[in-house]
Amino acid sequence: MSSAGPMGPSGRSTSDPADLARRGVSVSLRATADSTDPSDAMDPANQSLHEALRITYRLVQLAMVVLGGLFLVSGFQGVNEGEQGIRLLFGKRDPELLQPGFRFSAPFPLGELIRVRTGVEQVDLSTEFWPFLSSEDKAKPITQLYGRESLKPENDGSAITADGGLVHMQWRVRYGRTNPGLFSENLRPEIEERLVRSAVQRGVVQAASQVRVDDLLKQSNDDVGSLASRAREVAQATLDRAGSGITIERLSLLEKMPPLFLKDKFAMVQTAQQRAQQLQEKAVSDAQRRMSETAGGAAATLVALIDEYEASIERGDEPMRESLLARIDVILEGRAEESSLRVAGEVTRVLSEANRYRSAIANERRSDLSSFMAKMEQFASNPLVTVHREWSDALRAFSERETVETMLIPRGTTTLTMVINRDPEIARRIETKIREAEAETSRTERERRQRDARFRTDEGLKSTPGT
Helix, strand or coil, X not given: CCCCCCECCCCCECCCHHHHHHCCCCCCCCCCCCCCCHHHHCCHHHHHHHHHHHHHHHHHHHHHHHHHHHHHHCCEEEECCCEEXXXXXXXXXXXXXXXXXXXXXXXXXXXXXXXXXXXXXXXEECCCCCCCCCHHHHCCCHHHCCXXXXXXXXXXXXXXXXXXXXXXXXXXXXXXXXXXXXXXXXXXXXXXXXHHHHHHHHHHHHHHCCCCHHHHHHCCCCCCCCHHHHHHHHHHHHHHHCCCCEEEEEEEEEEEECCHHHHHXXXXXXXXXXXXXXXXXXXXXXXXXXXXXXXXHHHHHHHHHHHHHHHHHHHCCHHHHHHHHHHHXXXXXXXXXXXXXXXXXXXXXXXXXXXXXXHHHHHHHHHHHHHHHHHHHHHHHCHHHHHHXXXXXXXXXXXXXXXXXXXXXXXXXXXXXCCCCCCHHHHHHHHHHHHHHHHHHHHHHHHHHHHHXXXXXXXXXXXXXXX
């Protein structure tokens, strides 16, 4: 290298004084000795870049603050009426349930606010245990449905009863999410309805397997120990074991029927059973009414005492027989201390008539005895007069009968031919007497029925509108 200085484009040294003289100086750099700020020496472009970066940094800081505020504000969410909120923080559930209102929870992904509806939900099981029906048959009432003599398990639903019979049913379940914490922790909303359906189906199958088909078809939802109540217990136990937090409020049996091809035969059997039950209830009601008409409130006690009395006679238990007979007499005569053992009705009338008859017979016999004794005294003193008077009294009593007609024949008549018929006047009089007797009998019977009606009570089944 040459120490002559830097070389130019032509290969000559740039420090040559001749060359410098020929070329003009384009740029001159001067340094001021009294300037100490480094920024004063910076390029204006660098200064512009520095200012832009500083402003951008400030804007980024402001944006971060705004985003942080929005992130915190996003944690405020509303819990609607009919809902309860569950607050999550880092995946852990807060045991406190949030009531309806504006509530705060840590924003996602730090936390989450889960809302769970607490109202009553409804699910219908209309096909699970029901035969397949066309769209036209679905609009018909059950009484107009007719089916095949066999069922296809892939299409027709049914349940098996305890006696091996088949029955079709439609159900409606109403449930609520009574434990939102368990519900949100163990159950996804998309499988909620499927879980409820499966639990109810399991309950129905188990409950139906414990009931005979005849008893099932006669049950209602409100019967104690009914199919619906047993199915609800099994379904609720299934939901509890799954930790679903769901409670079944009501399980209702909407429709029930035997297989369609046996429906008419079941209807005939049920009609006969209902008829037999109605006749039995009517017989019991008639018996109770008759007993009430006969002896009032003491009828049941009297029947029991009479049965015991007859049993004591068969056993030959004389002391017991006398004791029971005395007890029966006390009740019949109205001397029982218990108010519930007061006799009434036919027994009272019969006893009253018996007492009157006994008194009348006794009085009549005493009167006859007195008359006989007087006639005996008269006969002893004058027999002919006594016989003549008795004969006259007997003849007069005979001739005064309504059916006796008296005809007078002249003295001295030896031969008399008579063509006679009944006297119309006497016939009318006799017919009038007969009618009066019949009217008296009818009046007496009517009065007896009116007396008996006071002790008559209406019992048994009664049909009411709407049932």
